Amino acid sequence: MGIREQNDVLRQELAAAKDELSRLRENASEVERLRRLLAIAPPEEWKRQGTRVISHRLGPNAALETFVIDKGSASGVSTNTPVVSPEGVVGRVLRYSPSAATVLLITDPNSRIPVISQKNRAQGILKGEGPDRELSLQYVPQGVPVEEGEILVTSGLEEIFPKGLPVARVTSVGRSGSSLFQVIRAAPLFGSLRMEEAALLFKGEPVPLPQPGADGAPDPASAPGKPGKFPKTPAAMAPPERTAAPAPAAHAVQPAPAQPKREAVAPAPKREAPPADADRKKSRKHPRAEGQ
Amino acid sequence: MRPARIVFWVFFTLSGLWLQSLVPGVDFLAPGLILAMQEEKWTVPVWLGLVWLFLQEGAGSLPFGSSILWYGALAGLYFFGHWLFEARNFLFVFILGGSLGAMHFLLIGVMVLLQDQTVPVERLLTESALQALIFPVEWGLVYLIHHHLPDSADAA
Numbered sequence A: 001m002g003i004r005e006q007n008d009v010l011r012q013e014l015a016a017a018k019d020e021l022s023r024l025r026e027n028a029s030e031v032e033r034l035r036r037l038l039a040i041a042p043p044e045e046w047k048r049q050g051t052r053v054i055s056h057r058l059g060p061n062a063a064l065e066t067f068v069i070d071k072g073s074a075s076g077v078s079t080n081t082p083v084v085s086p087e088g089v090v091g092r093v094l095r096y097s098p099s100a101a102t103v104l105l106i107t108d109p110n111s112r113i114p115v116i117s118q119k120n121r122a123q124g125i126l127k128g129e130g131p132d133r134e135l136s137l138q139y140v141p142q143g144v145p146v147e148e149g150e151i152l153v154t155s156g157l158e159e160i161f162p163k164g165l166p167v168a169r170v171t172s173v174g175r176s177g178s179s180l181f182q183v184i185r186a187a188p189l190f191g192s193l194r195m196e197e198a199a200l201l202f203k204g205e206p207v208p209l210p211q212p213g214a215d216g217a218p219d220p221a222s223a224p225g226k227p228g229k230f231p232k233t234p235a236a237m238a239p240p241e242r243t244a245a246p247a248p249a250a251h252a253v254q255p256a257p258a259q260p261k262r263e264a265v266a267p268a269p270k271r272e273a274p275p276a277d278a279d280r281k282k283s284r285k286h287p288r289a290e291g292q
Numbered sequence B: 001m002r003p004a005r006i007v008f009w010v011f012f013t014l015s016g017l018w019l020q021s022l023v024p025g026v027d028f029l030a031p032g033l034i035l036a037m038q039e040e041k042w043t044v045p046v047w048l049g050l051v052w053l054f055l056q057e058g059a060g061s062l063p064f065g066s067s068i069l070w071y072g073a074l075a076g077l078y079f080f081g082h083w084l085f086e087a088r089n090f091l092f093v094f095i096l097g098g099s100l101g102a103m104h105f106l107l108i109g110v111m112v113l114l115q116d117q118t119v120p121v122e123r124l125l126t127e128s129a130l131q132a133l134i135f136p137v138e139w140g141l142v143y144l145i146h147h148h149l150p151d152s153a154d155a156a
Helices: A003-038 A249-253 A263-267 A275-291 B003-022 B029-039 B043-059 B067-083 B090-114 B123-146
Strands: A044-057 A066-069 A081-083 A089-097 A102-106 A110-116 A123-127 A135-138 A151-154 A165-175 A182-188 A197-203
Touching: A003 A044, A003 A197, A003 B003, A066 A275, A081 A110, A110 A165, A135 A165, A151 A275, A165 B067, B003 B029, B029 B043, B029 B090, B043 B067, B090 B123
Parallel strands: none
Antiparallel strands: A044 A066, A044 A197, A066 A102, A081 A089, A081 A197, A089 A102, A110 A123, A110 A151, A123 A135, A135 A182, A151 A165, A165 A182
């Protein structure tokens, strides 16, 4: 083999080695990121599921601070599913399709999360102020101690995020004129543009939502692209299923044979209506009959 | 459609999406729609518009319908405008870009208002200005490239 040929072979080997090195570096970086993601310890009764960020803000309709993840209703994702990173809370699911979902970041002006300061336990509402801007902590009365550098964690009052997840770090505390509340700024703990993976939190095991058309009938509640269709208040929720009346205390010791639920809620058949009702109906009809 | 044109539109779509990820809030596909309406058979802008509409709807964060209004208004502006101006006139395209910038501000403003949401006005203004500036420049570039395609009558 001549020197020229040997040189060509070595060049090819060098190119292959560089390619492999680049690939391995990328793998090592991914392993590091996934390891940090796996280190997220979900609170009790909550399950964690990893997801990839497949797109950041894109196009003329990207009005809100969002990104798209590769998990949708087929993986149990629904509106308001919490999205977290190893650093802290990222946002919540705004809308979803079977295989993807749009996440509203906490930096968006439409995002508001009830939080509590970790050290002084001051409560407030953390509001996004837009991209590249700090968040504002609202409704913290004057006199309530809040320190710079303090971590704000979710209070769990909105029943979307579990309690105690870190969200932001207080950067400045001040007051403005005659306002009753302090002016507090906080920096989010995650960098949205650097995010490649995130974790979804589910209360209990994630249950894939029924797909429209899977059983022939679309489920309006799980229709993709319909944010805010879930009831927001307990009063707006559908009434719970009626169950049999609770057994008296004596039954707890010696439980009575269980009765089917249907019997407990089924209305009495018309034939078994008390005779008094039938008489009353007849009495109502009589005047008309007489009148005719 | 000839292979060179298919490659051109595929490449244009991919480049447009890549540029949209670099400059969020700006539509880099809209100049292509105008070019397709000017230079291609009517079926081409219809198909391209349909594909781009779904891409923009899926990538965006507004309810379905915003892109229909967006591209519908753009097509309407073009048809209305080319009665008054020469369709390939740069001034016409410049006016079209300005109108598109204004429309971005209005459309996004109205859509978020209807959803009871807010967007930072400064960012919306910046995006509108960028849209108005980028539109004629990009149209000029793709117009030149399109006219130098191998199967083009003007190709050298």
